[in-house]
Amino acid sequence: MLKILKYSFYDLMRSRWSYVYFAFYLLLGVVLLFLNNDLSKAVITLMNVIIVIVPLIGTIFGVMYYYNSKEFTELLLAQPLRRSSIFLGQYLGVAISLSMSLILGLGLPFIFYGLFKSSAIWDFSLLLVTGTFLTFIFTALAFNIALSNENKIKGFGYAILLWLFLAIIYDGLFLMSLILFEDYPLDKLSLFGTMLNPIDLSRTLILLKLDISALLGYTGAVFKKFFGTDFGLILSLLMLTVWVILPVLRITYKSKKKDF
């Protein structure tokens, strides 16, 4: 698996998209710091961007990489390699290179700005950890979609729909259900609902850490009341890990049954 990971990673490092993505974050970091002049405010703005953009890039890139490396995959399948190591190697190659672009792109401007002397360093680190989690989750989901759809256009369509659903539609539906059933106790339902969406989960996680009640929203408040800040943090990190593991398991399962 490590060899496949190595080749996928090299392959991506040479692709211009990794640099575009890196440059985008570099620019974003510089602009935010320049405009905000305040590290903790920049972190909050970044959170809003990361939570929407990272899943989008992860999904698109994951689907694109899978379809583009079809030839490479077929070449590998005829070699004495296990299927799970081929696909997990490719998945990790994509996820790690995307995470690296994110961490380096955002990290560099913040380090130059004086992150290490600032109290915002933990908030910022958590932001990067969450971004990395989101990359791993959405790349895995994208690989799942691509593995299940031979048709590229369909695969891309489903991937965009998935992102749209989790990033935007889910919140709307969630809010509507809360308004519709406001006469009932909805604490547990809303907790459950947050767990089922990695994007909501990440937002709650970061806001819990930043401790900004005004931005926490209903679910965040329930989350905090229910679990407290520390336990809430641990629990949401745990849930994000589950969100990585389940799609990855499905990649191994699905790849074993697929015809090429």
Add this chain to the structure above:
Amino acid sequence: MVSIQNLHKKFNKNIVLNGVNLDINEGGIFAVLGPNGSGKTTLIKSILGMVIPNEGEINVLGENIKNNSSYRNKIDYLPQIANFPSNLKVKELIKMIKDLRTDTNADEYLIRLFKLEPFLDKKLGNLSGGTKQKVNIVLTFMFDSPLIILDEPTTGLDPISLIRLKDLIQKEKSKGKTILITSHIMSFVEEVSDEIVFLLEGEIYFKGTISELKAKTNQPDFEHAIASILTDNHA
């Protein structure tokens, strides 16, 4: 060498292989023939484990191939359409495949044989179809495996390369290897193969030597013998 029992495969509702039983003994060149869509490539891909059969059992060199990947160390496979990652250089691709399998020096000889030296630093995406096929051949023959599977090996090759390929195949055969070939070029098949397997609608219609086939169909030459099977079955 390869034994296949009761192999069934369908893609959605399309039945491609319908109970194939096949035993391929060690040593010699076997040609798998059949009209388009008769399941040749599916059969080969099943042997390689790229296609998962719905039913049936395949053994390669005494090993059941289900959930197994190490047996592929003993197979050299030449895929039908040489599709390689387009942003890799020829040199890098050869190095990568060696890294994934075992190290070998045979590639140098093969590169010289097919005059590929000027292309080593070119990206695979910029190569012509025939040159890609030559790279494909180098990748296949550089390992010394007892079973060689060639899916349409002649595609895009110029006459000189074709002669070299035939020599190469004969050389491997003389080492006692088993070689499985599919091709639509009947003269090529007639020239190189010892035995043919004819697939028709997902079943094995005929297995034997070319002279046996001629006798069975009452045709004087191989091409007409094949044609008569097809017309008899589609009329």
